[in-house]
Amino acid sequence: GAVVSQHPSWVICKSGTSVKIECRSLDFQATTMFWYRQFPKQSLMLMATSNEGSKATYEQGVEKDKFLINHASLTLSTLTVTSAHPEDSSFYICSAPPSGRNEQFFGPGTRLTVL
Amino acid sequence: AQSVTQLDSHVSVSEGTPVLLRCNYSSSYSPSLFWYVQHPNKGLQLLLKYTSAATLVKGINGFEAEFKKSETSFHLTKPSAHMSDAAEYFCVYKGGNMLTFGGGTRLMVKP
Numbered sequence: 001g002a003v004v005s006q007h008p009s010w011v012i013c014k015s016g017t018s019v020k021i022e023c024r025s026l027d028f029q030a031t032t033m034f035w036y037r038q039f040p041k042q043s044l045m046l047m048a049t050s051n052e053g054s055k056a057t058y059e060q061g062v063e064k065d066k067f068l069i070n071h072a073s074l075t076l077s078t079l080t081v082t083s084a085h086p087e088d089s090s091f092y093i094c095s096a097p098p099s100g101r102n103e104q105f106f107g108p109g110t111r112l113t114v115l
Numbered sequence: 116a117q118s119v120t121q122l123d124s125h126v127s128v129s130e131g132t133p134v135l136l137r138c139n140y141s142s143s144y145s146p147s148l149f150w151y152v153q154h155p156n157k158g159l160q161l162l163l164k165y166t167s168a169a170t171l172v173k174g175i176n177g178f179e180a181e182f183k184k185s186e187t188s189f190h191l192t193k194p195s196a197h198m199s200d201a202a203e204y205f206c207v208y209k210g211g212n213m214l215t216f217g218g219g220t221r222l223m224v225k226p
Contacts, residue, residue, distance in 0.1 A: 032212055043205060043219045044159075049212075093158065097212055102147055102166050104214060108158035 002028050002098045006107035013084055014115055021079045021110045023050075023094030029074035030096035034104070035067075038091040050077040050094075084114045117142040119208045121217035129225045134193040136220045138180075138206030141187065147209040148189045150180055153219075154202045162204075165189060176200070196224045 003026040013019050023033055031052045036044040048069055049057040056069035068080040077096075081088055091111050095104040122137040140146055150162040163174025170182045180191045189206060201224045206217040 034212075034214070041221075043216045045216075046214070095159075095214070102209070103149065103161060103164055104209075104212075106151075106159040109156075111156070 002026075002096075002101070002105045004094065004096050004105045004107040006092075006094060006110050008110060009108060010111045010113075012113045012115065015085055016083055018080055018082045019084055019112060021081070021092055021094075021112075023077045023079070023096070023107050025075045025096045025098075025105075028096075028098040030077075030098070031074060033071060033077040033094055033096045035069065035077075035079050036093045036095070038093060038109075040091075044093060047079075050079075052077075081112065084112070086114045088112060089114045117144075117146070117208050117210055117215055119206050119215050119217040121204075121206050121220050123220050124218065125221045125223065127223040127225060128196045130198055131195050134191070134196045134200065134222065136191040136204050136206075136222065138189045138191065138217055139187050140189060140206075140208050142208060142210070144210070148180075148182065149207040149209065149214075150174065150178070150189075150191050151205045151207060152202045153205065159205070162191070196222075198224050198226065200224055 005024045007022045033050040035047045038044045047062045050069045050071040052071045058064045071077040093109045094107045097104045118141045120139045148165045151159040163172045165182045173179045208215045
């Protein structure tokens, strides 16, 4: 099956720093990837749609200048949390749909803890 | 706009007894529906999916779900719960490439 990886799996940082999270499709190409945020004991909330070669589409209420998304290749999307604050602490999950398949594959998630 | 409602935030069953996790959807179109499981600190794993073929869908680990258009439901069942089934379960609606998640149901399995 299709595999999506994320790196790092867990990151702890100080308030005010920026953190980059990578999402890779390992055995397929993905022109579109999705970024979700999951707070403890809550469901996943779509943050943005990452589009290869063009700007990301952000959901309402998500600050595009704070959550920078770059989809530079067909196998890699990055999410950068700029000037992180403790309230940004969350589980960030990406997903990608292989062409021609009616499902998405999820990365294992990245746990961000901002002190 | 589509929406997905999981009727129970928590379900507790005894090991060996049946499991029922309820999901209702709202959509103007013929839906693609999925059930995912998430174990603590782990990624999402696909259990099963409905894509307008058979209305009774069998998934992994003994789970199955029945699509009922008249009830707009896609409930997840398993005849006999195992301790390893304890996890968070999400019912998901897919429209185009977009996924809409239900609020999740935490399944607890008692020995």
